[in-house]
Amino acid sequence: MTTLRVAMIGYGFMGSAHSVGWRQAPRMFALPAEAEMAVIVGRNADAVAEAAHTWGWAESATDWREVIARPDIDIVDIVTPGDSHAEIAIAALEAGKHVLCEKPLANTVEEAEAMADAAARAAENGVKAMVGFTYRRVPAVTHMRNLIAEGVVGTVQQVRAAYRQDWLVDPEGPLTWRLKKETAGSGALGDIGAHIIDMTQFVTGQTVDAVSGTIETIVTRRPILGERVGLLGTATSEYGDVTVDDAALFTGRLSGGALVSFEATRFATGRKNALSIEVSGDRGALRFDLEDLNTLQFYDRTEPGDRQGFTKILVTEASHPYVSAWWPAGHMLGYEHGFSHQVVDLVAAIAEDAEPHPSFADGLSVQRVLDAVERSASNDSAWTRSAAVVPAV
Ligand code: SOE
Numbered sequence: 001m002t003t004l005r006v007a008m009i010g011y012g013f014m015g016s017a018h019s020v021g022w023r024q025a026p027r028m029f030a031l032p033a034e035a036e037m038a039v040i041v042g043r044n045a046d047a048v049a050e051a052a053h054t055w056g057w058a059e060s061a062t063d064w065r066e067v068i069a070r071p072d073i074d075i076v077d078i079v080t081p082g083d084s085h086a087e088i089a090i091a092a093l094e095a096g097k098h099v100l101c102e103k104p105l106a107n108t109v110e111e112a113e114a115m116a117d118a119a120a121r122a123a124e125n126g127v128k129a130m131v132g133f134t135y136r137r138v139p140a141v142t143h144m145r146n147l148i149a150e151g152v153v154g155t156v157q158q159v160r161a162a163y164r165q166d167w168l169v170d171p172e173g174p175l176t177w178r179l180k181k182e183t184a185g186s187g188a189l190g191d192i193g194a195h196i197i198d199m200t201q202f203v204t205g206q207t208v209d210a211v212s213g214t215i216e217t218i219v220t221r222r223p224i225l226g227e228r229v230g231l232l233g234t235a236t237s238e239y240g241d242v243t244v245d246d247a248a249l250f251t252g253r254l255s256g257g258a259l260v261s262f263e264a265t266r267f268a269t270g271r272k273n274a275l276s277i278e279v280s281g282d283r284g285a286l287r288f289d290l291e292d293l294n295t296l297q298f299y300d301r302t303e304p305g306d307r308q309g310f311t312k313i314l315v316t317e318a319s320h321p322y323v324s325a326w327w328p329a330g331h332m333l334g335y336e337h338g339f340s341h342q343v344v345d346l347v348a349a350i351a352e353d354a355e356p357h358p359s360f361a362d363g364l365s366v367q368r369v370l371d372a373v374e375r376s377a378s379n380d381s382a383w384t385r386s387a388a389v390v391p392a393v
Helices: 013-028 045-055 064-068 082-094 109-123 139-150 188-204 337-352 360-377
Strands: 003-009 034-041 059-061 075-078 098-102 129-132 156-164 208-216 221-229 232-241 247-254 259-265 274-281 284-289 295-300 311-314
Touching (some): 034 064, 059 064, 064 082, 075 082, 098 337, 129 360, 139 188, 188 247, 188 259, 188 360
Parallel strands (some): 003 034, 003 075
Antiparallel strands (some): 274 284
16 A cells, blocks of 8 residues: 655644644544655754654654655645745645645735646646645535535525634734734634635535625734744733734625625634534525534425424434544544544545545635635725636535
8 A cells, every 4th residue: 555654844733633633544544545644844843843742743854845855755734824835835746745735725816826826737747735624524514515415405595604713802812923914814814714715615516706895903902922822822011013804704695696694703702613604595404513513403494384493413423424434423523533534535635646625726716705805895895706716526
C-alpha cells in the first residue's frame, strides 16, 4: 500500500484539530493508502518540538520551504493564518505536493484566484488540493446535503444560516491575529461567515450569486496581545486598532432564486459556537444545529396534516455518512470527527486520482462571496454580484 507522508505547517488551534484527524482517521477507517504524520513546522523551534511530541508528529522543523522541498513529503497541510496560505500552497503545489489548506482559502480574491489556478495546473499532474471546510463532514450535514439532492425538501425557497460566537464580547480581550486585516483578511465574515456560505452552497448544490450586506466593528480598540492562549490570550497595557469586522449580516440570492439570510458574529452573548442552517422547500424543511450535531430536524409537508411536525433524525446509524467506522448507533460523535473525515476524503481522492472536495475552486467561490459582502457593505448595502463559480459538490 502507498504511504503518504504528511507535513503540517502551523501548530495553533487548527494544528491540534488537524493532528487529531491525521492520527484517528487511519486507525478508524480502512484508508486506501497509509498516512504518516512526518513533520510539523513552526517558527518557534521549542514550541513546535513540543507540539510534535504532544500530537505525535515524528519530527519538527522551522523552515517550511525546506520541508516542502523534501522528496519524502507527499502532502502539505496548511494551518497557518490566512496571510501565508497563498504563498505556502502555491509553492507546495508547484513542488508536486498534495495540499490541504485551512479556510478561508485566502485573505483576498486575487490570492484565492492564484491558488485555484495553481491547483488547476497541478491537477494536470495528478496533484490534489482541498480546502478545509470541515463542517461539511459532520455526518448530519453530509446527510442533509444528500437528502436535499434526493428532493425531500422539494424546491428550495428560503435558507437561514447563522454562525454565532461570543468570544469577543469582553472589550479587554486582546488584539490577536484574527482581529487584524493584514493577517486574517476579514473578521467574523471570513472566519465563520465563510463556513456558512460554504455550507449553504454545499447543502443546496447552488451558488450564492449576489449579496446585500452590512459589517460592523463593535469594539474598535483592544489591548495589544501579550501571550496567546486559545482564541484570545493575555493583554498588555498598550492598545491598538481592530481592523476587521466583529459581525456581518447579509442577505444572499442563490443561483436557483431563493433568498438566504446570513449572520456571522463574535458578539452573540452566550453563544459559544452556534452554527445553524435551515433550508425550507415546497415539500419540506431540514435544519442542522452544531450545538446538537448528531441530529437533523426534518419537516415533511407531504405527511397528512395531523402528523406534520419537525422530527429529529439521530444521524448515528451505520448507513449515515462516515458513521459506520465509529461506534454503534446512538454513540455520539463530536467536533473533532470532521477532521478525521477530511483526512479520509483527501486520502481517498489521492489514492483514487479523483478531485477532492471542497476544491480550491470551491474555496475561491466562497472568497468571492466574502468580497462581495465587503463591497456591498461599503456601498450602502447595495446588491452586489459575487460572480461565484459553480461549486462541484
Ligand atoms: C474561531 O472563530 C474558530 O476557531 C474558527 O476559526 C473555526 O473555523 C471554527 O471551526 C470555530 O471557531
